[in-house]
Amino acid sequence: MLAGAWSAAGLALAMALTLGAVAQAASPEVPGASQIVTRTLPNGMKLVVWPDKDIPNVAMYTWYRVGSRNERPGITGISHFFEHMMFNGTKTRAPGEFDRVMEGNGGANNAYTSSDVTVYQNWFPSSVTGLIFDLESDRMRNLDFDAGKVESERGVVYSERRSSIDNDNFGTLIEQMQATAFVAHPYQIPTIGWPSDIEGWKVTDLQDYYRQYYAPNNAVMFIVGDVDPAAVFKLADQYLAGIPAQPAPPAVTTKEPPQLGERRIRIERDAQTPLIAMAWHTAAASAREARVMEVLLSILGDGDSSRLYQRLVEKEQAAVDVGTQFDAGFDPGLAWVYAVVPPGGDVTRTEKLIDEEIARLAKDGPTATEITKARNQALAGFWRGLETISGKAQALGQYEVFHGDYRKLFDAPSEYESITADEVKAAAATVLRPENRTVGVLEAKAEPKAPAKGGAK
Amino acid sequence: MRSLALAFALLPMALAVGAEGVKFPAYKSATLPNGAVVALIEKRDTPLVAMNVTVRGGGLGDPTGREGTASLFTDLIQKGAGNRNAAQFAEAIENVGGSLTAGAGTESLGVNASFMSRDVDLMLELVADALQRPRLDAAEFEKARTLAVQSIVAAKDADPRALMSSYGDAWLFRGHPYGRSVGGSEASLAMVKLDDIKRYYAEHVGGDRLIITVVGDFDAATMLPQLERSFGSWRKAGAAVPTVTAPARVTGRPVLLVDKPDATQTYFWLGNVGASRTDPARTAQSVVNTVFGGRFTSMLNTELRIKSGLTYGASSSFSRPSQPGSFHIGSYAETSKTVQAIDMALDTLARLHKDGLDADQLKSSQSYILGQFPPTIETNGQIAARLADMLFYGLGPEDVNEYAQRVLKVDAAAVRSTIDQSFPQPDDVVLVLIGDAAKIRDAVKKYGPVTEMKITDPRFAPATK
Numbered sequence: 038m039l040a041g042a043w044s045a046a047g048l049a050l051a052m053a054l055t056l057g058a059v060a061q062a063a064s065p066e067v068p069g070a071s072q073i074v075t076r077t078l079p080n081g082m083k084l085v086v087w088p089d090k091d092i093p094n095v096a097m098y099t100w101y102r103v104g105s106r107n108e109r110p111g112i113t114g115i116s117h118f119f120e121h122m123m124f125n126g127t128k129t130r131a132p133g134e135f136d137r138v139m140e141g142n143g144g145a146n147n148a149y150t151s152s153d154v155t156v157y158q159n160w161f162p163s164s165v166t167g168l169i170f171d172l173e174s175d176r177m178r179n180l181d182f183d184a185g186k187v188e189s190e191r192g193v194v195y196s197e198r199r200s201s202i203d204n205d206n207f208g209t210l211i212e213q214m215q216a217t218a219f220v221a222h223p224y225q226i227p228t229i230g231w232p233s234d235i236e237g238w239k240v241t242d243l244q245d246y247y248r249q250y251y252a253p254n255n256a257v258m259f260i261v262g263d264v265d266p267a268a269v270f271k272l273a274d275q276y277l278a279g280i281p282a283q284p285a286p287p288a289v290t291t292k293e294p295p296q297l298g299e300r301r302i303r304i305e306r307d308a309q310t311p312l313i314a315m316a317w318h319t320a321a322a323s324a325r326e327a328r329v330m331e332v333l334l335s336i337l338g339d340g341d342s343s344r345l346y347q348r349l350v351e352k353e354q355a356a357v358d359v360g361t362q363f364d365a366g367f368d369p370g371l372a373w374v375y376a377v378v379p380p381g382g383d384v385t386r387t388e389k390l391i392d393e394e395i396a397r398l399a400k401d402g403p404t405a406t407e408i409t410k411a412r413n414q415a416l417a418g419f420w421r422g423l424e425t426i427s428g429k430a431q432a433l434g435q436y437e438v439f440h441g442d443y444r445k446l447f448d449a450p451s452e453y454e455s456i457t458a459d460e461v462k463a464a465a466a467t468v469l470r471p472e473n474r475t476v477g478v479l480e481a482k483a484e485p486k487a488p489a490k491g492g493a494k
Numbered sequence: 495m496r497s498l499a500l501a502f503a504l505l506p507m508a509l510a511v512g513a514e515g516v517k518f519p520a521y522k523s524a525t526l527p528n529g530a531v532v533a534l535i536e537k538r539d540t541p542l543v544a545m546n547v548t549v550r551g552g553g554l555g556d557p558t559g560r561e562g563t564a565s566l567f568t569d570l571i572q573k574g575a576g577n578r579n580a581a582q583f584a585e586a587i588e589n590v591g592g593s594l595t596a597g598a599g600t601e602s603l604g605v606n607a608s609f610m611s612r613d614v615d616l617m618l619e620l621v622a623d624a625l626q627r628p629r630l631d632a633a634e635f636e637k638a639r640t641l642a643v644q645s646i647v648a649a650k651d652a653d654p655r656a657l658m659s660s661y662g663d664a665w666l667f668r669g670h671p672y673g674r675s676v677g678g679s680e681a682s683l684a685m686v687k688l689d690d691i692k693r694y695y696a697e698h699v700g701g702d703r704l705i706i707t708v709v710g711d712f713d714a715a716t717m718l719p720q721l722e723r724s725f726g727s728w729r730k731a732g733a734a735v736p737t738v739t740a741p742a743r744v745t746g747r748p749v750l751l752v753d754k755p756d757a758t759q760t761y762f763w764l765g766n767v768g769a770s771r772t773d774p775a776r777t778a779q780s781v782v783n784t785v786f787g788g789r790f791t792s793m794l795n796t797e798l799r800i801k802s803g804l805t806y807g808a809s810s811s812f813s814r815p816s817q818p819g820s821f822h823i824g825s826y827a828e829t830s831k832t833v834q835a836i837d838m839a840l841d842t843l844a845r846l847h848k849d850g851l852d853a854d855q856l857k858s859s860q861s862y863i864l865g866q867f868p869p870t871i872e873t874n875g876q877i878a879a880r881l882a883d884m885l886f887y888g889l890g891p892e893d894v895n896e897y898a899q900r901v902l903k904v905d906a907a908a909v910r911s912t913i914d915q916s917f918p919q920p921d922d923v924v925l926v927l928i929g930d931a932a933k934i935r936d937a938v939k940k941y942g943p944v945t946e947m948k949i950t951d952p953r954f955a956p957a958t959k
Contacts, residue, residue: 068539091539092868093516133800136791141858143865145789162865192803199759200806200826205653307756309950310648341572341584351580354637357644377648379640410589417591417610420540424873 065416067423067447073433074266075443078273080282081254085433085443086269087261089426095166095262097159098430099173100438103250104153105228106289106368112242114230117150118194119246123157124148125186127179132186135172142168152224153366154438160427163263167272174276177256180247182240191235198229206479207375210304210312214477217302218316218371222293224364252283257437259430293318293369299471304479310357311384312479314375315391319468322365322439329464330372332411332456334361336403337394338374339414344394349376355387365439372468384478395469402462415453516868518894521707521881522714526726528701533881534714535707537874543614543710544874545621547605548882550705552598553676554736555698560686562678563694566638568596568603570691573634576623580634586620594620598676601815602886603699608875611711615720622724625699635688643683650949654754654761654928658824659813661926662763664955665750666820670741673955680952700731707881710874740817743767745922747942750956753931754949760832760929764839765822766918771814771887777900778912779812784859786810786846786917787823797842798825804835812916816887821918832927832934836941840920847919851909860901867897 069089077083104116124146126132139146144161161169202208212227219225229235258277260269296318320326338345338361349356356376364370374395378387403411422428437443523533556563572594573580587594592609594617605624609617649656660675667673678686704725708717744766769779780788787794787810798808808825823843827835851859871877871894884893925941927934928949938944947956 065541092872094865094868133791133796137858140789140791140862141854143861145862145866160866160869162868165865189801189803193799193806196759196804196827197806199828200653200655203758204756206651208653307754308651310644310651340588342581342588347581350641351637354640357641357648377644379644380647406585406589410585410591413589413591413610415591417542417593417608420542420610421608424540424542425869426872427869 065450070447073443076270076273078253078278080278080280081252082277082280083257083437084269084273085257085259085437086264086266087259087429087433088264088266089261089429090263092426093163093263094426095161095163095169095260095264096426096430097161097169097173098259098427098434099157100257100259100434101155101157101250102153102255102438103155103246103286104151105226105230106152106223106366107250107286108223108226111234112238113226113234114194114228115234115238115242115246116155117228117230118190118235118238119243120148120150120155120157121190121194122182122187122243123176123180125190126181126183127175128181129175129179132183135176139169139172144169150228151366152226152228152364152370156434158427158430166264166269170272170276174280177251177253177277178280180251182243184240187238187240187243191238194229195232195235198232198235202227202229206306206308206312209306210314210477210479213302213304214314214316214475215371217300217477218296218318218475219293221291222368223289223291224293224366224368224370248283249286253277253280254282255286257434259433259437261430261433262426289368296473300475302475302477304477305482306479308479308481309380311378311382311481312375312477313378313384313388313391314373314477315474316371316373316477317468317470317474318369319363319372321367321369323441326464326468327363327365328452329456329460330363330468332408332415332453333398333461333464334363334372334374335411335414336407336461337361337398342410344398345374345376345391348394349387349390353390354379355382355390367439384480388476395465399462399465399469402458402465405458408456408458408461411456412453416450419450516871516894516898518871518880518891519877521891522718523885524718524722526701526722528726528728528730530701530704530706530725530728531885532706532718532721532725533885534717535709535877535881536712536714537709537877538711540874541611541711542874543609543611543617543708543712544878545605545607545617546707546875546878546882547621547625548602548705548886549604549625549699550602550703550735550886551698551731552602553600553674554671554738555694555733556674557690559682560690561674561676561682562642563686563690564598564603564698565677566635566642566683566686567691567694567699568598568605569638569642570630570635571624571628572596573638574629574631576619576627578623579629580631583620586616590616592617594624596624600672600676604882606875606879614712618720618724626725626728628695630688630691630695632688635691639683639686642678643680646677646680654757655826657928658761658763658926659822660954661750661752661928662765662822662924663820664953665748665926666744666765666767666822666924667741668955671736671738672741672815672817672819675954679954682953684952696731697733698731698736701725701728702730703735705882705885707878707885709878709881738817741767743918743922744924747921747923747925749925749927749938749942749944751931751935751938751944751946752926752928752949753946754928755930755932757929758829759826760829760835760927760934761824761826762832762836762839763822763824763926764836764923765820766923767818768812768821769814769916770816770818772816772889773814773818773916775908775912775916776814777897778904778908779916780863781856781859781901781904782846782851782909782912782917783810783812784862785851785855786842789862793842793846794823794825794839797838798827798835802838804828804831804838808839821916829930829933832929833937833940836925836938840923843917843920843923846917847913850906850913853906856904856906856909860904863901864898
């Protein structure tokens with residue numbers, strides 16, 4: 038694929054627009070889960086190992102608790118830029134060697150940065166596990182910043198920004214809405230970074246970041262696949278245990294104050310299909326309200342049988358597509374609803390229909406069938422997430438990092454089972470209030486263009 | 495450098511694991527009375543079942559000028575079938591946490607389903623209904639057609655990377671069936687009538703065209719008679735499976751410039767006719783393409799991204815249908831760097847022809863391919879799709895089981911002959927560029943004759959005379 042299938046980057050934002058509910062659901066016995074072993078090294082770094090011999094490969098995911106939420110004006114986007122620099126040379130390996138060695142030994146890698154975390158992913162044949170430990174520990178211990186690489190990588194990230202934000206109408210709208218919805222909390226910062234900051238990062242900024250955030254005590258590593266835990270821990274002792282711990286990074290203490298009224302923004306760009314999105318302040322990933330919101334959003338907009346799809350796409354033809362998204366992070370994030378309006382369509386009408394569906398849910402609550410559907414979708418999603426070694430590594434990381442314990446992954450199905458229709462109804466009324474939301478519309482500059490010629494009207 | 499040596503010292507071990515570690519799971523297969531081919535694999539590590547139904551024909555059966563017919567047919571079979579209307583059909587799937595999608599490709603169309611094992615009977619019922627008892631309702635047809643048109647328009651407002659192959663194939667294969675857009679264009683979809691869908695269904699969908707694969711947590715002994723009951727007595731398709739002849743390679747460098755006035759980057763696609771799915775040289779092509787444009791450290795990505803920072807990504811790939819499909823290079827760069835980036839891509843292609851691969855690159859590529867292969871057949875859905883693909887192209891399990899040996903057998907001579915035969919020369923590639931035409935129009939004339947269209951034009955290639 039042309040896109041960054043292997044590019045060192047995925048943005049939380051990009052993921053946000055593609056996924057369905059990240060839900061799980063009824064706590065079943067998971068084959069092999071009893072073999073998961075953990076170990077915390079003396080320097081504070083935790084390892085979670087899940088042996089799984091289905092294929093002769095390993096997925097190694099290293100999560101650092103740092104993302105654009107840790108940034109400030111002047112260095113926005115630096116968490117993501119740092120992620121790129123993690124592939125660009127250490128004191129012992131020249132820029133590019135990390136990738137050349139890994140690929141030459143049958144491995145592949147990627148990484149992504151979100152508002153909350155930066156995650157490095159290695160996929161490799163189990164026979165080279167030791168070598169991958171060597172590579173991963175080297176960049177945790179010895180990262181170096183080549184001035185020439187910093188400059189060329191700036192261009193790479195700028196190109197990434199152009200594709201995912203500047204030349205993508207949804208990317209543009211979401212970025213502006215995030216910056217509007219948060220007036221105090223750093224979730225207002227776009228993970229890719231504002232253009233002037235992309236042009237402005239200095240090597241000293243990167244060095245500070247490395248020291249503060251890339252410490253073993255700020256990381257958790259998940260190793261899933263064809264491995265023996267004892268052998269993995271031996272490699273951890275050899276390669277990771279000697280990396281010194283650092284003082285805990287400064288906490289993000291700013292809390293977003295309650296929103297006191299609806300905010301609206303309008304973006305003018307070339308567009309045949311206008312866009313509308315709404316974002317409400319809600320809860321942190323670990324709160325029960327987050328689970329309730331996931332169920333609520335799935336009933337509203339997940340799949341062809343959802344309320345918004347049936348009303349806006351099927352019945353009224355007021356949208357080409359609809360969707361929902363919940364930003365699950367350390368701090369209270371946003372719940373999103375969005376719609377692509379047909380060419381020449383009336384954005385106001387689409388908005389009114391969304392409002393009607395939300396009001397109906399807040400007044401009458403979901404049906405019993407809808408609650409069962411959400412549970413079943415969560416349960417099936419839980420199992421689909423565990424079909425691959427990389428899915429397992431991702432799911433373990435999600436629960437260890439955002440919920441404080443990877444074992445909560447296995448409780449997720451029963452937690453979804455426990456969510457009631459009344460809770461969903463209450464959340465629709467208390468969270469999805471106009472005063473608590475930001476509404477964003479993207480439309481063509483002047484008069485909306487005529488529908489495309491040759492359309493099926 | 496020390497660790498690089500270490501890396502290659504470890505290489506033989508990695509290769510041995512790749513070679514021995516991957517065996518395609520044993521499958522039970524049968525041919526039903528109407529000619530449908532069925533193949534089953536039990537895999538019980540999760541309580542899920544995946545089903546893949548492939549129907550030979552696909553977009554090749556679309557009437558000329560009404561491209562998108564097969565694709566609309568696959569949209570419509572999800573909008574009411576058997577005793578369920580559109581809403582009821584969606585609810586039946588989603589209420590149990592299942593997924594069921596249908597779509598058309600150039601040479602086949604298909605249904606993919608994934609359900610929890612407790613719902614496997616429902617899955618079979620829904621798939622059988624969709625294929626054998628679709629309602630093909632007139633109101634649903636109008637909605638589906640309108641939505642298909644609007645979705646293309648919406649894609650033109652989004653990241654242009656998603657559109658490159660639609661324009662690329664249309665330009666490279668113009669005049670050949672592979673150049674006809676399977677999803678249709680705004681213009682061709684406007685011409686499709688419900689009668690076209692019904693005729694397509696009668697002529698190009700039926701029991702003799704089916705390949706059904708099921709993988710996951712079920713009992714094969716009961717599944718086989720179930721499938722026979724559900725699909726074995728279905729009528730055959732009324733027409734013969736459409737066939738195509740090999741497309742001719744393009745000489746020279748015809749340029750298609752698609753004007754997107756607000757674009758701040760130029761997105762480009764360069765290619766020529768490449769290879770078929772059963773080309774004896776396909777493994778050697780993959781070994782070479784891995785080095786040239788198939789991974790992060792590839793020659794293309796090294797030049798355009800890693801060394802120069804011109805782009806977020808540059809890559810190349812083969813698309814391999816039953817006759818030779820496209821080999822293409824894709825990347826993008828800031829508008830003012832358009833020519834620099836395209837020149838660099840063409841120079842890199844020239845260097846591949848001149849220098850070939852050295853021994854280290856060959857070994858590195860083989861190791862990478864073998865190391866990354868096992869995760870491609872890890873899930874029920876991946877295995878079901880791979881099995882269907884093998885049956886579709888008449889390949890057996892040796893396609894997987896002997897893959898490692900085939901990869902390792904590629905030697906310097908095979909590399910050289912593959913570069914000569916399967917990779918185009920930089921003077922013979924079609925170019926598709928999406929970008930701000932006013933700013934690049936003159937500069938790109940140097941590549942070849944330029945044909946221009948607007949992104950808002952309702953087609954993916956200029957209208958033919």
